[in-house]
Amino acid sequence: MGYPSAGTNATPKELGYTMPGEFEKHAGCWMGWPYDGNLWRENAKPAQAQYAAIAKAISEFEPLTMFAHPGECVAKDDPVTGKRIVAGVHWDYDCYGGLLKRKLGLPTMMPSWDKDYAAGRALLEMNGLEVFEAPIHLEGGSIHSDGEGTLMCTEECLLHPSRNPHLGKEGIEKVLKDYLGLEKIIWFWRGIMGDDGVVNGHVDNFCCFVRPGVVLLAWTDDKDDPQYEVSMNAYERLSNTTDAKGRKLEIIKLPRPPPLFRTFNEANGLAEGYVEKGYVPRIAGERLPSTYINHYCANGGVVVPQFGGVAAEADKKALEIIQEAYGPDYKVVGVSSREVVLNAGNIHCITQQHPAAW
Template sequence: IELSNNDSWIRDCGPTFVNNGKEVRAVDWDFNAWGGLVGGLYFPWDLDDLVARKVADVERVDRYKAPLVLEGGSIHVDGEGTLLTTEECLLNENRNPQLSQAEIEAYLQQYLNIEKILWLGKGIYNDETNGHVDNICCFIRPGVVALSWTDDKDDPQYEISMDAYERLRHATDARGRKLEIHKIYQPGPIYISEEESGGVDAVEGTLPRQAGDRLAGSYVNFYMVNGGAVVPVFNDPHDAAALDTLQKLMPERKVVAVYAREILLGGGNIHCITQQQPAAKSK
C-alpha cells in the first residue's frame, strides 16, 4: 500500500498500536518532524502528520488522537506497564513546551496504559532526533534491557551511557523488578565519508550530510518480528560481538543481520523505519 509522505520513518510518524487482547487500536500522535520550527529536520511535514490516520483507516482500526507531539522512536515499552524514554527528547522545548513533565506522563499513562515511566537523560551522541530512546536502550523482555555502550572515556557517548546505566541500575519496573542490564558495545564511531556526502541530494529545508559528521550508529536499534530480530550491522569490528550477545539474550528468536549504513546515513535505522502491529481482531 502506498501512502504519500515527506520522509520514510514510519516508526515516528506512524501510529502506535495498542492491544487489549481482543482488539487492536491505533494512537495517532502529533508529528512535527522532530522539532517543528525550533530545530526540526525538514519543512513541511504535513503529509507525515497524516500517516498514522491513513494507516488506521487502511487497517480499519479505531484511532485515538492524542494531544501530544511524540514520535514512536522516543518511547520503548515492555508490555507490562513500563515505558522507557529520554528527557532530551520528550522534555525538549521543541516538542510540547506547553506541558510539564507530569502532564506528559499523564498522557502517556492515559493513551498507552502505562504504570511507570523510566526517564533516561540523553540518547546516542549526535542523534538528530534529540535523543530517541530506541537508539540507546530497549527492552529485550520485561525486566531485561539492552544498553548501547562504550568503554572509551574520551568518547562523548561514554558519559551519556554511564548516566543511563546508573539510572537503570537504581530503577525498578512497574512490577517492582530490578532491571537486568546488558551492555551492547556501539559500532565505530562512524563518520560520513566524502563519497557518501557527495551522493546525498541537497533538498531545501532539510539538514545537509557533511563529510566527517558523526552518525548515530547503534545495534540497539533493532526490530523484533515473530520468531526473530532484525539487527543493523555496519561492516564494523563490533558487528559480530553485538550479534552474538543479542542472540544469547534472545535464544527463542533468530537474530538476522542486515547491512544498514545507508539507512543510518538517512538519520535512523532498522527500528526507526519499521512499525510492528500486534495480532488481534480488527473491525
C-alpha cells in the same frame, strides 16, 4: 481531557488499552519505501537496496507491507520481493501511527509533517481500528514499552523545545500514561552520541526491552568517548529503579561499533538546494548515530544493523550478544544498513510492528 474521536471522555487507559512490547506477537510489519532525493543521496538508490534487504530479512519471520509513493511503485515490484511480502501500496505518506492492544491506534505527529495525521488515520481505517487522537508530538522511536506498564524515553528528546514545550515533563507523563496504559516511565538523560542533531536522542537508538525486566543498553568502555558518560548515567538510573511490576532490571551492555563518521561522498549526492528547502545539512566528518540497539524484533527473529569495515568485529560481537539476550527461540540475522544510519536512523526507525493483539 476528552477523547472525542473515540466517542468517550474516558482515557484509553481507563478503557483497558495498553501499549504492547515490541517482542510480543505481530500480525506483521510496515515499512515505507525511500525515494526523496532531499533526504537520501543518489536519488535514494543505495538506501533502496538496503531497505529491500531489510524487508526480505523481516519477511522470513512475518508478513511485511511496503508503503510506497505512487511514482515509485513500479520500481518496488522487482527488488522488494520475498516470502510473504506485499509491495507497492499506492499511498503518498510521511509516516504511520503506532498501535496499542485492543484496537487502539495513535497517529504519531511531528511538526511540519503535513501528511502524518492523514497517514496514521489511513492505516487505522485500513485495519478497522478505533482512533484516539493524542495531544502530543511524538515519534515512535522516542518511546519503548515493556508491555506491562513500563516505558523508557529520554529527556533530551521528549523535553526538547521543538516538541511539546506547552506540556512540560509532568504533562508529558500524564498524556503517555493516559494513552499508553502506563504505570511507570523511566527517563534517561540523553541518548546515543551522534543522534542529537536530528531526532534529539531517540531511545530506540540507546536502550530497549528484550522482554519484561530485561533491557539492552548501548555501551562503550572508552572513557574518552562522550558516550561513556551518557551510558554510565543510564546504567545507574536503571540499576537504581524498578519496573511497573516492582522488578529490578537485568541490564545487558551492548557495545557500540567504533565511532563511525560520514564520508565526503556520503555528505554529497543529495538534491540540489536541499538545505535551502529546510532539510538538515549533511556534513562530512560528523559522527553517525551507529548502534545495534536500533534493531527489529519480529516473530521468532531479530534483524540487526551491520556496518562493516572497521566495525566488522563489533558487528559480529553484537549478533552474539543479541542472540544470547533473546535466547534460542529467536534467530538473529544481520543486515547491512549504513545507508540508513546516514539519515540518523536504522532498522527500528524504518519499521513499524503491527501487534497481533486483536
